[in-house]
Amino acid sequence: MEEESKSEENKSQNRWKVVGYNVLALVIYTCLLRFVDGGIFIDCFLVGMHVLACLICLIAIKKWEWLLSAFLVLAIGFSTCVTFLNLGNMH
Numbered sequence: 001m002e003e004e005s006k007s008e009e010n011k012s013q014n015r016w017k018v019v020g021y022n023v024l025a026l027v028i029y030t031c032l033l034r035f036v037d038g039g040i041f042i043d044c045f046l047v048g049m050h051v052l053a054c055l056i057c058l059i060a061i062k063k064w065e066w067l068l069s070a071f072l073v074l075a076i077g078f079s080t081c082v083t084f085l086n087l088g089n090m091h
Contacts, residue, residue: 015065022054022069023076030080040084047077 029046033039054070057063 018065
């Protein structure tokens with residue numbers, strides 16, 4: 001019984017590792033491209049490719065953590081792109 005709970009705990013930790021690694025990758029390439037001229041457009045493209053890769057992994061691997069990763073990368077990446085473009089008041 002104890003081995004089953006440890007197995008479930010390891011699976012849960014592995015799920016969060018996938019999400020964490022995807023968000024970490026997003027943070028790294030966004031920070032690096034922040035200081036490049038025109039980097040915001042490259043960043044927007046990479047965010048799109050990153051979300052697409054997460055969705056492909058979702059279909060191929062059939063693990064729901066890839067859907068969560070895709071959603072977080074899209075939400076954080078989109079908000080970062082909007083912030084970097086400094087659109088200001090959007091009313």
